[in-house]
Amino acid sequence: MTQLILFNVTNGLIIGAFYVLMALGLSLILNLSNVINFAHGGFLVIGGYIAYTLEPYLGFWGALVASPFLTAIIGLAIERVMISRVYGRDPLYSLLLTFGLAFIFEDGTRFIWGANGKPFAIPAFLSQPLSNEFFFITGYRLFMVAMVAVMVSLLFLFLRYTRVGIRIRAGTLDLETVSALGVNVRALRSLNFAVGIFLAGLSGVLAGGQLGLEPTMGSGLLMPSFIAIIVGGVGSLPGTLVGGLLIGVASGITAAVFPSASEAIMYVLMAVVLLIRPRGLFGEEGMLT
Amino acid sequence: MSETHRKLAALAAIWVVLVCAPLWMPLVGGYTALGSRVLVLGLAAMSVNFLLGFTGVLSFGHAAWFGLGAYGCGLILKFIALSTPLGLLAGTLLGGVLGGMLGALIVRRRGVYFAMVTIAFGQVFYYIAFQWSSLTGGDDGLRPFYRQPLHLGFTTVDILQNSTAFYYFVLICFAAAVALMGFLLRSPFGRTMLAIRENERRARFLGIPVEMHIWIAFTLSCFFMAFAGSLYALVNNFADPRGLHYSQSGDFVMMAVMGGMRSFWGPLLGAVVFVVLQDYVSSITVNWQIFIGLTFVVVVLFFPRGLLGFLQARRRG
Numbered sequence: 001m002t003q004l005i006l007f008n009v010t011n012g013l014i015i016g017a018f019y020v021l022m023a024l025g026l027s028l029i030l031n032l033s034n035v036i037n038f039a040h041g042g043f044l045v046i047g048g049y050i051a052y053t054l055e056p057y058l059g060f061w062g063a064l065v066a067s068p069f070l071t072a073i074i075g076l077a078i079e080r081v082m083i084s085r086v087y088g089r090d091p092l093y094s095l096l097l098t099f100g101l102a103f104i105f106e107d108g109t110r111f112i113w114g115a116n117g118k119p120f121a122i123p124a125f126l127s128q129p130l131s132n133e134f135f136f137i138t139g140y141r142l143f144m145v146a147m148v149a150v151m152v153s154l155l156f157l158f159l160r161y162t163r164v165g166i167r168i169r170a171g172t173l174d175l176e177t178v179s180a181l182g183v184n185v186r187a188l189r190s191l192n193f194a195v196g197i198f199l200a201g202l203s204g205v206l207a208g209g210q211l212g213l214e215p216t217m218g219s220g221l222l223m224p225s226f227i228a229i230i231v232g233g234v235g236s237l238p239g240t241l242v243g244g245l246l247i248g249v250a251s252g253i254t255a256a257v258f259p260s261a262s263e264a265i266m267y268v269l270m271a272v273v274l275l276i277r278p279r280g281l282f283g284e285e286g287m288l289t
Numbered sequence: 290m291s292e293t294h295r296k297l298a299a300l301a302a303i304w305v306v307l308v309c310a311p312l313w314m315p316l317v318g319g320y321t322a323l324g325s326r327v328l329v330l331g332l333a334a335m336s337v338n339f340l341l342g343f344t345g346v347l348s349f350g351h352a353a354w355f356g357l358g359a360y361g362c363g364l365i366l367k368f369i370a371l372s373t374p375l376g377l378l379a380g381t382l383l384g385g386v387l388g389g390m391l392g393a394l395i396v397r398r399r400g401v402y403f404a405m406v407t408i409a410f411g412q413v414f415y416y417i418a419f420q421w422s423s424l425t426g427g428d429d430g431l432r433p434f435y436r437q438p439l440h441l442g443f444t445t446v447d448i449l450q451n452s453t454a455f456y457y458f459v460l461i462c463f464a465a466a467v468a469l470m471g472f473l474l475r476s477p478f479g480r481t482m483l484a485i486r487e488n489e490r491r492a493r494f495l496g497i498p499v500e501m502h503i504w505i506a507f508t509l510s511c512f513f514m515a516f517a518g519s520l521y522a523l524v525n526n527f528a529d530p531r532g533l534h535y536s537q538s539g540d541f542v543m544m545a546v547m548g549g550m551r552s553f554w555g556p557l558l559g560a561v562v563f564v565v566l567q568d569y570v571s572s573i574t575v576n577w578q579i580f581i582g583l584t585f586v587v588v589v590l591f592f593p594r595g596l597l598g599f600l601q602a603r604r605r606g
Contacts, residue, residue, distance in 0.1 A: 036401055085590060091401040092347050093589050096546060099539045100585020107578035223535075226409050234402055260420050267413045274394060274406070 008256040009249060014141055014210075016248020017148040020241055021203040023225035023232075024155060025196035027240040030229070031172040032192045033087055038098040039078075040200050040225070041218025042105025047071040047201025048208035048217070049113050052120050060123050064205050071201025072194045079193040087189065102219070109215040120208035144206050151202065152241060155195075159237070168192050172235065224248075227266050231273050233283020242281060303554060307460060311453045321452040322524070325459045327564050329520045332463050334544035334556035336513035339470055341542065342550035343479065344506040345486030349404040349538050350411025354511040356533030357384035357414055358518025360425060363528040366434040373437045373448070377462075377519045384515020387414075389508035396504045408535045415533040431528035448523075459520060466516055471553065473509065482506050539585075547588050549595030558596055 029037050051067035058066060086093040126139040159165035167188055171178045179185045224247060232243025247266045255262040310324045337351050362380030395406045418425045425431050439446040448455040473479050481502055484492045493499050522528050548559025571577040592599050
């Protein structure tokens with residue numbers, strides 16, 4: 001029994017870690033640029049497939065490092081050419097634009113790499129279970145959670161202690177004032193977008209190692225990330241972190257008791273939070289409302 | 290020609306084109322069933338626009354109400370009664386009532402946040418339709434059921450076999466819904482919606498209960514949407530879980546924007562262009578989604594006011 005509960009809680013935490021990585025990127029972009037990036041799942045897929053393409057040349061570790069950067073560069077180009085043109089306009093347009101981009105990414109991936117799933121090899125020592133009793137805790141799963149923890153810590157340190165990070169947080173609160181103080185808001189938004197896409201690319205590589213690669217893998221992670229943001233509270237990155245872990249664990253535990261409701265529980269959680277605390281767990285009243 | 294005359298002429302032209310569609314559609318390579326489909330999707334896009342274009346509230350989860358309408362109608366026809374009007378009524382009520390209930394929960398949210406919450410809640414119904422296979426048929430969709438002949442007392446119209454008769458049935462339903470929509474928009478309530486769209490804060494200062502108005506507009510839009518969805522179940526004799534998915538919502542919003550969301554008829558034009566384009570592209574390539582995606586990008590970046598808005602701007606020079 002302990003094993004079953006532990007199994008599902010671990011599963012939930014790992015899934016939750018993915019949601020967190022996705023949702024933090026989405027949240028960064030949403031907070032500073034007021035854009036819901038529907039194409040975020042598409043960037044995740046691109047990150048995974050780039051790593052798949054690079055792996056024969058660079059090996060797993062090389063691909064793990066290079067792919068998120070390349071994905072971020074692609075993201076930066078798309079932000080400069082297209083998405084930056086709808087900043088400040090009705091959110092309708094950024095939604096439709098990124099929605100169209102998501103279509104292009106998904107079908108483009110299918111066109112380039114084929115519709116069938118691809119395996120993404122991970123180093124042998126990582127794929128071993130750590131003990132017989134807890135067979136579900138493989139080295140890779142621990143590694144993924146550790147990676148997410150490190151990246152999240154780095155992100156929070158970056159936002160807390162670097163000049164750019166502080167500007168990003170200030171811009172989230174009041175972009176006009178930040179602009180009036182002489183900060184190049186255009187560059188700030190581009191950089192912020194690139195950071196968000198970097199996280200998406202990294203999630204793609206990590207997810208590829210666990211589940212293999214498929215052109216549709218991104219869209220399945222998108223909706224839970226939305227819910228993580230809403231539950232945690234729009235405008236709050238710690239909220240997104242807690243929200244992601246919360247819905248991950250909740251759906252993990254539900255999967256043990258009542259498998260067909262493991263997806264629905266996230267929506268129930270969201271409805272309850274919105275009823276009791278409409279701004280979300282850590283949200284501030286007045287953010288983006 | 291004065292503005293009023295021009296409007297009347299345009300209105301007459303629209304209805305002549307719609308009424309004569311079974312005559313001219315075969316000439317341009319269409320077929321009557323395509324006409325019925327476009328009308329229904331056009332009605333759906335106009336329902337989205339009722340909220341988006343005239344109240345300024347963006348719901349990105351409206352496919353849920355469309356799909357609920359379809360399932361409501363289909364479930365009645367499959368399990369309860371072989372009656373087309375009853376199916377339409379049940380579908381409209383199912384989608385509309387659930388939409389109204391959700392609306393009450395989220396009506397205080399605005400902008401991006403509202404869009405996000407509507408997407409997420411819309412997905413709830415997608416998962417229910419997808420998971421509850423014993424009732425809904427799950428991934429395969431709800432079937433078999435068939436639209437039933439209409440008994441009008443003095444005669445019976447066979448809308449199942451005769452596709453022209455069915456087209457006119459859909460057209461009459463469409464006309465009734467659109468007339469009601471036009472009436473609502475011309476009423477003091479409709480004017481208040483415009484006032485909220487233009488300046489919510491000022492409307493609030495005037496003592497208008499803004500939340501109440503937005504909730505009513507949202508609920509009405511859900512009812513129209515569910516009605517369109519019920520008709521769509523009749524068009525296909527089938528209800529598809531993907532009809533509730535958020536990507537379907539995106540298509541509806543796109544139709545409204547592509548046609549021109551500040552005009553009453555724009556979304557219908559958008560639906561025509563979108564459906565024809567989708568049919569054509571998917572017949573020549575398997576990677577048709579790329580082209581649909583490109584259409585989204587091009588419309589947003591170059592024609593944000595839609596086809597009608599673009600034409601009006603050209604005419605004014």
